[in-house]
Amino acid sequence: MKTLGILLSTAGLAAVGAIALATPAQADELxxxxxxxxxxxxxxxxxxxPPGWGDVRLVKxxxxxxxxxxxxxxxxxxYALTSAYLVQYGGSNNGRVLSCDSSGGTGAVQTGQRTCRTPKVRxxxxxxxxxxxxxxxxxYGGGYQKISENRTARTR
Incomplete structure (x- = not known):
């Protein structure tokens, strides 16, 4: 009986290990x-x-x-700050807006930097x-004010 208990507990640990291994592998894939x-x-x-000072891109x-x-x-x-925003239309997250400062983004472009990215949305x-x-x-001393905005075409 003791052998059966050890065998079942070992099998249970192996199953938990297999499940634990599957989850990071799926996360790594994304x-x-x-x-x-x-x-x-x-x-x-x-x-x-014009002239243009940079580019905004929608990436997939x-x-x-x-x-x-x-x-x-x-x-x-x-004195400058720039950020990208991802706007989602349709589905359960219709109207959701994510910026470079959102969790999973790289943070807004600040002094001495050139680029930032929003979180990825599957x-x-x-x-x-x-x-x-x-x-x-x-x-210029009175707080940040938006001086420009441009957007890509709405697409999938």
Missing amino acids: AYCPGARTISSAQVYRDNK DNCSQYWAEVTMDARLPR SLDTSTTFVAIAREFHN
């Missing part, structure tokens, strides 16, 4: 998913006028994860669409 490609992009204009990978990225042409000066719902938005803010 953490590293090849095939990221830009599906829509737009230039970022300072004060809403092979695991159906979407995110927004902004990349400025030059490092930001001390969507298998074919009716869901996304838009990437870039906003630039300047602070």
Whole structure:
């Protein structure tokens, strides 16, 4: 009887170990998913006028994860701040807006930096669409004020 108890407890531990191993493997699959490609992009204009000072991109990978990225042409000066926003339309998260500062994002572009990314959103719902938005803010002593905004086309 003691042998049966040891055998069952060992089998139980093995099953728990197998379940524990499956979960990180699935997480790793989503953490590293090849095939990221830009599906829509737009230039970022300072004060809403050309020339462009950077690009905002809506990106998708092979695991159906979407995110927004902004990349400025030059490092930001001390009075500037830029962020990308991912807007989701349709599905259970209709109207959800995530920024580079949202949990899982890389943080807004600040002094001396050039790029940031929003958290990745997985969507298998074919009716869901996304838009990437870039906003630039300047602070000359009175707090940050939005000076420009541009967006990509709404797409899947």
